[in-house]
Amino acid sequence: MAIIRPFNGLRPQAELAAKVAARPYDVLSSAEAKAAASGNPYAYYHVSKSEIDLPDGTDIHSQAVYEKAAENLQRFIKEGTLFQDAQPCYYIYKLVMDGRSQVGLVCASAITDYNAGIIKKHEFTRPDKELDRINHIKTTRAQTGNVFLAYEDVPELNVVIDHWQQAQAPAYDFTAEDGIQHTVWVVNDANTVQQITTLFAEKVPCTYIADGHHRAASASLVQKEFAEKGMIKSPEEPANFFLTTIFPASQLAILDYNRLVKDLNGHSEADLLSRLDYDFTVEEIGHLPQQPSMLHEFSMYLGGRWYRLVAREGTYTTDPIGILDVTILQNNVLDKLLGIKDPRTDKRIDFVGGIRGLQELVKRVDSGDMKVAFALYPVTIQQLFDIADSGNVMPPKSTWFEPKLRDGLITQVI
Structure with missing residues (x-):
């Protein structure tokens, strides 16, 4: 069954959320990121695409880029652009695109689940892309990009998540320049947190990677290295988990x-x-x-x-x-x-x-x-599940998920 945990999210001040929020690092070029961050010192691209702050022509896989990302992340923390929640929380993330909404749970998913196949894959990963994320995670000591997971609907979970949205005010609510609305709630009630953790452990036999195979693989390899070096002292340490947002299958749309x-x-x-x-x-x-x-x-x-x-x-x-x-x-x-x-x-x-x-x-x-x-x-979500369940992988460039999660709204520090 699926093991998830709340975590102490690193996130922006409410008034800066829209300025911090950035498209995923792997959907735009360095030039596009530089243009998007122009005039915006709060843009998370300074962390996720930190080559924009280095001379043109800098190798985007050089150590200088990862060190600049770590420097910029620490600057965001020092200046108060980002702060860390004092207690472990879950986060509810709602996206609305063209009138259609999907609501996911931001949590820390267990790397043991990934290694054991409880978190199921449908794509091959490339070593060069894994190494890029490994170096980024190790240098920043943070997981800055979300892994997008899906699961078969659990009505009891839907009830808990729906109730929290209705009963609590969101921490963030803004519409990005592409017209997609992003709304985030912080789930900081200990009883509700425990209820969500238990429901996943009892009702969700597995989850499926929809997007973010390289981020998941890299987190697993970093955890393995840290464990071998004696850098992990307990099973509940953050490095044993990775940053995920998990959506019920019925709410997801795959584009052609x-x-x-x-x-x-x-x-x-x-x-x-x-x-x-x-x-x-x-x-x-x-x-x-x-x-x-x-x-x-x-x-x-x-x-x-x-x-x-x-x-x-x-x-x-x-x-x-x-x-x-x-x-x-x-x-x-x-x-x-x-x-x-x-x-x-x-x-x-x-x-x-x-x-x-x-x-x-x-x-x-x-x-x-x-x-x-x-x-x-478009490929259907059931086809994706069937392939992952069979242990096969999809042909390249089979699925395109929209809307995309924004980087920077919630980061996991390890």
Whole structure:
């Protein structure tokens, strides 16, 4: 069963929350972070993307960057921008995007659960990206980025969390520049804290990583190193846990994650359409983009026109990986027709999160930068759970979660 703990969150003064809050470190470039932090000395980018405070051209994985992050974090604490709660708390984090809300619990999740597979994964991690977060955690002695977890709904937990929201005033409530509303409540009542801890221990058999595989893996590796060096004295020390926000599955939405390809692998447009007809029903739908309306349906933009592709029976299997639309597209189009064997490394393919809309696909193809685009129906949360339960991993760039949690609103010090 899931082990979670309250913790002494490091967080901003209420009047500074909107200025501190930053997009996750891995969804924007250094240049974008520098622009976002311009004129804002409180922006958490000074911690999460601290290369913005160093000379242009600085290696973002150099020790100087991690040391600057630690320096800036300590400055935020010294100047009072951030303060640490005196007692262990849980935090309720509500996000509202386009009228749809999702409410999660910010907590410390046990690294033993991660190591034992109680916290389930669906992606591979890369050693270079792990090392970056390892060095950031070790140097700052803080977990500055959230791991986004999901769990099967537990009605009793929903009741407790809903009651706290209704009975208590939020610590933070603001709408960011992208229109997403962020509201945070501090759960500091000892009885309620214990009730939440017990409900997870009794009612939640496992959780699933939705986003943040590298952050979770890095926290585990840091804990292992600290334990081997004798730096951890008790099971309840913060280094034995990592910063997570856990959402009930019913509230989550996964957006489409679409594909662009630079060329047609020697095929003409007419030839590609003809060859696609072996594995798909192909229907021209005109100049206006249309989102796929169901699983196994794809929208393709080619030569200024949109086409609907529906996978024929026999082009996919029913196992958790084979039934995914990303697998169907990879096997029957990207590999078979366009010669893209490994989408992780092939430079001819690019990926666009659904948050940017289908017009982004049109723009990239019409500009001549890309030759063809494919829009996919989103992976379902149940498909993600099925794959994680089976011990498999998803193909690359399968899921895009929105809205994103903001860094800086709650940090765990280790």
